[in-house]
Amino acid sequence: MTEFSTMGLPEQLLARLKDMGLNDPTPIQARAIPHALNGKDVLGLAQTGTGKTAAFGVPLVARMLEYGRKPAAHTVRGLVLAPTRELANQIADTLKGLTEGTPMKVGLVVGGVSINPQISRIAKGTDILVATPGRLIDILDRGALDLGSCDFLVLDEADQMLDLGFIHTLRKIAALIPSERQTMLFSATMPKQMNEIANSYLQSPVRIEVSPPGKAADKITQSVHFIAKAEKLNLLKELLDTHKDERTLVFGRTKWGMEKLMKTLDKAGFAAAAIHGNKSQGQRERALAAFKSGDIKVLVATDVAARGLDIPDVKYVYNYELPNVPDAYVHRIGRTARAGKDGAAVAFCAPDEMDELKAIQKVMKLTIPVASGRAWEAMPDPAAPAGKPGGKPGGRRGGPRRRGGGGQGGHGAQGGQNARPQGAKPGGQRRRSQKQRAR
Numbered sequence: 001m002t003e004f005s006t007m008g009l010p011e012q013l014l015a016r017l018k019d020m021g022l023n024d025p026t027p028i029q030a031r032a033i034p035h036a037l038n039g040k041d042v043l044g045l046a047q048t049g050t051g052k053t054a055a056f057g058v059p060l061v062a063r064m065l066e067y068g069r070k071p072a073a074h075t076v077r078g079l080v081l082a083p084t085r086e087l088a089n090q091i092a093d094t095l096k097g098l099t100e101g102t103p104m105k106v107g108l109v110v111g112g113v114s115i116n117p118q119i120s121r122i123a124k125g126t127d128i129l130v131a132t133p134g135r136l137i138d139i140l141d142r143g144a145l146d147l148g149s150c151d152f153l154v155l156d157e158a159d160q161m162l163d164l165g166f167i168h169t170l171r172k173i174a175a176l177i178p179s180e181r182q183t184m185l186f187s188a189t190m191p192k193q194m195n196e197i198a199n200s201y202l203q204s205p206v207r208i209e210v211s212p213p214g215k216a217a218d219k220i221t222q223s224v225h226f227i228a229k230a231e232k233l234n235l236l237k238e239l240l241d242t243h244k245d246e247r248t249l250v251f252g253r254t255k256w257g258m259e260k261l262m263k264t265l266d267k268a269g270f271a272a273a274a275i276h277g278n279k280s281q282g283q284r285e286r287a288l289a290a291f292k293s294g295d296i297k298v299l300v301a302t303d304v305a306a307r308g309l310d311i312p313d314v315k316y317v318y319n320y321e322l323p324n325v326p327d328a329y330v331h332r333i334g335r336t337a338r339a340g341k342d343g344a345a346v347a348f349c350a351p352d353e354m355d356e357l358k359a360i361q362k363v364m365k366l367t368i369p370v371a372s373g374r375a376w377e378a379m380p381d382p383a384a385p386a387g388k389p390g391g392k393p394g395g396r397r398g399g400p401r402r403r404g405g406g407g408q409g410g411h412g413a414q415g416g417q418n419a420r421p422q423g424a425k426p427g428g429q430r431r432r433s434q435k436q437r438a439r
Contacts, residue, residue: 007033009062012102017058020097026051027210032184033059041205042184043198047334050210052186053094056080056154061098063152063182064127070103071125074145078128078152079177081170083160084304085110085132085281086288091156092130104128111135112281119144128152133161133169140176147176153201158187159194159327167193174201188334189327220333222345224357226373229350232320233264239318239346240270240298246315247291250300251332253321261320262300272298303328311335319347322356326363351376 003024004017017023025033028046036042036059046052060078071077080095082088092108099106107126109118111134119139122129139145153174155161161170183201187194198205227235240248250265252258255276262274273287273296290296292311303323314336323329329347336343347368349357354376361367 004058007037009037009058010065013058013062013065013098016098016100022054026055028052028208029055029058031208031210032056032206035206035208036060036182036184037062039063039182041182041202042186043202043205043207044184044186045188045190045207045209046186047188047330052156053091054098056156056184056186057091057095057098060128060152060154061095061102061104064104065102067127071105071127072149073125074123075149076107076122076126076129076145076147077150078154079136079147079150079173080128080130080154080156081133081136081161081173082130082156083132083166085112085284086275086304087157088130088132089285095128095130099127106130109135109139110281111138112284115139115142133166133173136173137169140173147173148178150177151181153177153181153183155183155185155187155197155201158185158197159189159191160331162191162193162197167197170197171200188331191327219342220336220345221343222333222347222368223371224347224349224368225371226349226375229352232348232350233261235348236318236320237265237268237270240265243316244270244297246297247294247311247313248298248316248318249314249332249335250298250318250320251323252300252302253323255302257321258300258302262298265298265300270298271296272300274300276302276304303332313341315343317343317345319345322347322349322353322360324356326356326359329360330364346371349373349376 004014004022007025009017028044028050032042032044032055036056042056044052044055046055060080064077067077080088080091082091088108088110092106095106104127105125107118107122107129109115109122109129109131111132115135115138118135119142122139122145136145140147155170161167183203183205185198185202185205225235236250250258250261252261255278258276259274259278262272265272273290275284275287279287287296287299291299317333317336319329319332323332333343333345336345347357357368
């Protein structure tokens, strides 16, 4: 099926899709919606930015329009679980757009804001409730919600919910929903533990996979700079300075590190804001609003922003620090090249991040082109027994620190313990090691 009009959707919903500019379904939508309309459980695997929200939202709304009556107080008919507040907000916005002009009510419960107003808003009954798992458990523990009438369960970005440790929470929530329900699970990747969720929650599901796991959008131009950690900030400023008018996302691993980086960039004259787990929901929403409007050009973030954020005009994504989980890299760079546009993903790799880079390239089944520097390689540890390797790049085991050239691009690089750029001579390293041992 290539058009929504051929799927047997209600005329009211077709009109809303047209008003929202959704004229033709994406591949995941074209394949998932017909099965979902027939009441089948669906396991959908698709990279970020392919339209998964409408893939479950359209059949969910279509089937609920058939009810013809309001839900009972303190109940929900359909539950959509998402791992982050930002993604939950985005899903709720899309569903509200699909249900505009209908009597259907879409609710939202997420952490970071007062729980009492949320409880009040869902007290009269909700057709579709979008929630983060932790906040939903808080509401259930207060006895403010009954899932016994829930006919539909959707798990969106299920792999990230696993990464964030929500598996026990998901089990607890699913146990409160009738087994006679329709379940749809959508994910960008399929880690081994996902099979447990699929087998536990889905009954004879239709599996739909529209892109291989670990594959980034075709229009993303990727590159990597091999550079010392101490030199990353200078390089980032230099690169940002070349495209000050473009929306840019900068990703790192830690909340405090990204907050510090944002403040440094702001002082340097770049219009920057940050979102991470230490920010309140209001702060995160204001930062995203400013980024979308163009008042802020650089958004510094942890992986809380790597899933689900649909900002079509993000031109550049910088991996200031490489993620520990390879799949997170795919989701980070998936924030650019959306809606058919081009984008660039630039990675910074310090000596102690070579393992992460290798894991990313293995998952993606490609070698990321080098923009500057030369790949770091492990050096033998002089103190290690003969015949044994000297440890991982970047000083994860002992050994003196060595400075080495950054290669192309003129950016100096600090090699880190037990690491040097490929092609450098190790003689000086051995001489210093001998002197240190003599001490």
